[in-house]
Amino acid sequence: MYIKHLSLLNYKNLQEAELSFKNGINCLVGKNGAGKTNLLDALYYLSFCKSYFNAIDSQLVRHDQEFFMIQGRYHYQGQEEEIYAGLKKGQKKQFKRNKKEYQRLSEHIGLLPLVLISPGDERLITxxxxxxxxxxxxxxxxxxxxxxxxxxxxxxxxxxxxxxxxxxxxxxxxxxxxxxxxxxxxxxxxxxxxxxxxxxxxxxxxxxxxxxxxxxxxxxxxxxxxxxxxxxxxxxxxxxxxxxxxxxxxxxxxxxxxxxxxxxxxxxxxxxxxxxxxxxxxxxxxxxxxxxxxxxxxxYAPILLLDDMFDKLDDERAERLIELVGRPEFEQIFITHTQKERLMEIVQKTGKSYDFFVVNNGEIQPHEETL
Missing domain, CATH: 1.20.1050.90 (RecF/RecN/SMC, N-terminal domain)
Known part of the structure; x- marks a missing residue:
């Protein structure tokens, strides 16, 4: 199971995006605050019907806009699945699977397993x-x-x-x-x-x-x-x-x-x-x-999202994490980083195929560095 294509409008600081992903490593590079984590959060939203970072859905709508929309096309058990999530301010959010709206959002939980690892996970400890x-x-x-x-x-x-x-x-x-x-x-x-x-x-x-x-x-x-x-x-x-x-x-x-x-x-x-x-x-x-x-x-493997995970790890621990995600049981992975050269070094060591995306001020563009 993996996501093939993502469309979104007005999700947090992301105005508009049409992105295709590979079943390998998808790298998001850009400065802090550019929108890298917001893209990961959009993927999380499609799996869990909620944001990982914001409890209030209305706060997810881009500033001065009235709605957001996220749509993902997945390869799922040999067939294609389309998931739609949308919210207009003042209205109930919509969640659809293959254009059929869910009666209860709980029916969707578990369809698209995903694990997000973020610096905010330190809250589990502190x-x-x-x-x-x-x-x-x-x-x-x-x-x-x-x-x-x-x-x-x-x-x-x-x-x-x-x-x-x-x-x-x-x-x-x-x-x-x-x-x-x-x-x-x-x-x-x-x-x-x-x-x-x-x-x-x-x-x-x-x-x-x-x-x-x-x-x-x-x-x-x-x-x-x-x-x-x-x-x-x-x-x-x-x-x-x-x-x-x-x-x-x-x-x-x-x-x-x-x-x-x-x-x-x-x-x-x-x-x-x-x-x-x-x-x-x-x-x-x-x-x-x-x-x-x-x-x-x-x-089957969940989608794995690694948000700024190579910061504050010493070199030895970072190398072991690289070795782990290079294993075949980790299939589709999204990694964010502020430094393109460092992230390139990381993903090349895994031996997996990869794509790069540059995130700048809420805009996301594919980069020529792909394999």
């Missing part, structure tokens, strides 16, 4: 547990449709329970029976989510450790430790026991929405002890493990 839960949900939702459904049901139930908590306040005991339906929903859907996360982490950790050893050259031990209230007993009981406290606080303090994935380097939190290069190696290995996991479950 920020709160919600970033790591989003990571887990994002990967699992790509191949497990029921998981995505369970997360949506859980979040709706959590919202209803929190609303009831805020309205009940100190009078919670008089309406305690009304919490039973939401507690049951959170317990049942939460258990499925917990079990799916547990299986995923168990399968992912050794692959993550393998990639980390390769990129770092060994000598560093990494570990992922999953923490969940479901490990402490039946969630319905935990919710009942915490009801008085929850009512005083106005929100639910037990459940999978409080899960965390502890990330350790040599037995210590990597966010505290890791250097900038070690942190980058950590999330790079994590995302590459995600790539291998998805490849195994789908039976």
């Amino acid at each position: 920020e709160g547990s919600d970033q790591r839960r989003k990571y887990l949900d994002g990967v699992l939702s790509q191949f497990d449709r029921w998981y995505l459904t369970a997360v949506l049901r859980y979040n709706r139930g959590l919202s209803q329970r929190n609303t009831l908590l805020k309205s009940a306040g100190r009078n919670w005991s008089s309406v305690a029976g009304q919490f039973e339906v939401w507690d049951s929903l959170l317990a049942q859907t939460g258990l499925h989510i917990f079990e799916a996360r547990t299986r995923f982490i168990t399968e992912l950790e050794p692959v993550f450790q393998k990639f980390h050893r390769f990129i770092s050259g060994g000598g560093e031990e990494v570990q992922m430790v999953y923490h969940s209230h479901h490990q402490r007993g039946a969630l319905e009981e935990l919710l009942r026991d915490s009801l008085e406290r929850d009512a005083a606080l106005g929100y639910t303090t037990r459940g999978i929405h409080r899960d965390d994935l502890e990330l350790l380097l040599d037995g210590h939190p990597v966010r505290k002890v890791g250097s900038q290069g070690q942190k980058k190696t950590f999330f790079l290995a994590l995302k590459l493990a995600q790539f291998e996991f998805l490849s195994k479950h789908f039976g």
Whole structure:
């Protein structure tokens, strides 16, 4: 599976583009702020129905314009697939597969697997547990449709329970029976989510450790430790026991929405002890493990997007990353860089065919340097 052609209008700072890509390495070179990352984000949008960097769709429309449009033509399981995404300000966004609009956007998730590795992924390490839960949900939702459904049901139930908590306040005991339906929903859907996360982490950790050893050259031990209230007993009981406290606080303090994935380097939190290069190696290995996991479950390789990944890696780690992406299991790759000569040196070492595109002030043009 790979994208053959991309058309877009008014996506972020990109005014208009008509681009053809090869099933190899596609290189985007240009200054910071030129629009390289925005092109990667457009590809991400076609896979996930949302931006990787902006939570609000209306902020994706180019300044002083009223709409954006992205259209991709893919080679998919021996045939051609056309995906369309469009948004007019003040209206609901449209998503179409072969000109047929989706009734629910969740139906599209998982069709076109993709892994984006960006400097912003350091948030997985440095920020709160919600970033790591989003990571887990994002990967699992790509191949497990029921998981995505369970997360949506859980979040709706959590919202209803929190609303009831805020309205009940100190009078919670008089309406305690009304919490039973939401507690049951959170317990049942939460258990499925917990079990799916547990299986995923168990399968992912050794692959993550393998990639980390390769990129770092060994000598560093990494570990992922999953923490969940479901490990402490039946969630319905935990919710009942915490009801008085929850009512005083106005929100639910037990459940999978409080899960965390502890990330350790040599037995210590990597966010505290890791250097900038070690942190980058950590999330790079994590995302590459995600790539291998998805490849195994789908039976074909996701599209891989590497956004400014060769900055802040020492020469040895950069060389190992180059060796990795040169392997045949990595098929279509997009790489951004500010320095054309450095990127040329990188892609030539992989032995793969490549195309170059120059990005300048929101305009993208093919470059003569191709192979």
